[in-house]
Amino acid sequence: MISTSLQPLPGFRDLDPDKYALRAYLSRTWRSVAERYGFVEWEGPTLEPTELYLKKSGGELPTQLFRFSDQGGRDVSLRPELTASLGRIVAANYLSYNKPLKWFEIGSCFRYEKPQKGRLREFVQFNADILGEGGAEADAELLALAIDCMRALGLGASDFVVRVSDREAWLSFATRHGLTPEQTPDFLAVVDKLERDRPEVSEQKLAALGISRESVMDFIQNPPNDVSPRYETVLAELQARGLAEYVQLDLSVVRGLAYYTGLVFEIFDKAHSLRAVAGGGRYDDLVSTLTDGSLSMPATGFAMGDAVIAHLIEECPSARVLRDAALAPRSCDVYLALAAAEMRPQMLLLASTLRDAGVRVDLPLSTVKLSRQLRHAERLGATYTAIIGAEFPSIELKRMATRESEKLTLEELICALIPHRAAN
């Protein structure tokens, strides 16, 4: 029976080492793929002036903020996403950076939403952005990165799909149908909800704008051939990379946030039984908005959270195998067991020597029977146990998996263990 006061807040997570291992695996994979793509890591503050988010985002984000007054009376918020800080930092140091920038961040974000499957109040987001390139080739580079992150996690074309859309296609649709620029955001909001709203509801909302639901559905289902030249470029770039099978044009995707300006995309599990795994797109106006128009910089980016992807991995056998291999406990290369108390100084010196050489060593921190030490070594997942007894410097080295053991001199032991670690 656990006292409620020992629980984390609703929507927040206690990651003990067993649970943390999954987060570490995701971060390691994201980082490694991003680095192969030439992206470099950055980190912004966890807390920002609330103004930053009100300036940037329309939509529901402002209502989901962990927002408060700090002790100095500042109106501050825990970051709900990472792009606003990115825009702020790039705008503040505009001249000192070589363009294009290819930056990524892995960090906690906070939204006050109802906790449910794949949705938490504190979650980790992997964010990758290219700033200073306006062409569709940059969108393609970003899409390729997103796809390769999925592939690196063991997910294939039968597991997920990248649905790509183009806001500009919708803007010309809106113009052709006589909408004013003021009406366009409302119109996009209706399109964004098409899949979730009941048909009658969408129909009514669209009628108020003078547009038939039929014409919208037809535009989505039978898009004109030349609807998005940008998408054509992206497709060609992905084809050349061997990654075209992962994407499809899907104009029903428009992304909620008001600040997207061009190509947008979302990654879904193939069965579409989960929320979006990742989403992003082009946001060419952010730097300009943050600097009241005095600077301008094209930009494109995406974010992938750690919650939905964890569910998708669980559902895909090939991804599950990779994950389980990465999560197997291997925190200890060798456990030094002490069979003769008077040899403790010798054991400690050996521990220092091995640790200095990069071997992961554990050892008893109080007087414990040898059998209990061996059991503890087993639970730690130690590869070896070295038994230091009265016959030191002769040492028994036991391979835990096979129970094989051999008598070694101190020098032989050190030689046996140091390359083991280096080979990992």
Next chain:
Amino acid sequence: MISTSLQPLPGFRDLDPDKYALRAYLSRTWRSVAERYGFVEWEGPTLEPTELYLKKSGGELPTQLFRFSDQGGRDVSLRPELTASLGRIVAANYLSYNKPLKWFEIGSCFRYEKPQKGRLREFVQFNADILGEGGAEADAELLALAIDCMRALGLGASDFVVRVSDREAWLSFATRHGLTPEQTPDFLAVVDKLERDRPEVSEQKLAALGISRESVMDFIQNPPNDVSPRYETVLAELQARGLAEYVQLDLSVVRGLAYYTGLVFEIFDKAHSLRAVAGGGRYDDLVSTLTDGSLSMPATGFAMGDAVIAHLIEECPSARVLRDAALAPRSCDVYLALAAAEMRPQMLLLASTLRDAGVRVDLPLSTVKLSRQLRHAERLGATYTAIIGAEFPSIELKRMATRESEKLTLEELICALIPHRAAN
């Protein structure tokens, strides 16, 4: 001229990739040493019920909280430190863990203090704890870890010192001088401030407790031989490991927080010109406090922040050299330059092939003159540039440091680059 609205909040940091590299270096080093010591990583929530900190800590911590009501009316705080969450998690899952636990965390903490050198409102803390072992051997293991973290950063015995003290020595001093248990915390608070308060102030405070400042100073300067059996054990354990030169007994250290119970320590730069680099000690009562006495678990731990250590590294040549080597930009193994636009698909396929093999590849994302591409490759710190032109699949590979270049076939190029990355 940067608009104030583009600045982070006071005491918060914008870490662009150049600045982030230092944080990554510290985290990498802490993680690597902790793993060699058999510690495993965990992560708690950034936000906790405020009650958790009020329960745990006396001292000034409660006045420094970023504390607010969330949208559900909960009294919550950004974590000012990591140990309270650790105690909570361990208490909640008490039975499911094998003891002893050796856990570490690297995460952001928040304190509303006046920002100054080595003191920020958001900082990163490396926290390492051993739970479930009450003996001084566990304190020694932890001290050895702290020392080896310093050593791994290039800091030696001439750069820092670990000042170790024992609260129990002070408790018996207090008893011998007739203090009641209620008076003891006030007494320890005076001792804690001895170095910072003017002598008259300490004298007056101590007189109110019926103790002369002289007797306290004498106890610190000439501690009795048997003042701390625990320290004797720690010293013997560190001697056996070859690490005794880094520590000294210094009873003037008592640590501010009320919850410490036994050995405590602080790491200072040798010149003592900076704030403490790290601090910690034994806190055997935390789990009991959090469970209102229903569970109990001995514990010892320490924390090292990222701000003071960064200043110390800057002041020590050997540490500076290691840091600079780790921070040198090497985000790109090969830049693929495009000299003939029609070869873009071939370039993209080559990029995919190399990236799949783990090579860090960058490439042009728009049509740019070759000379500008080469300049960009140089700024990225690319090791190689491969020039893809009309004569593809013959490719010119240029080593950027030496300007040497050679003509290779596609296969030769791939063979030349893949082992390069693997060797890194």
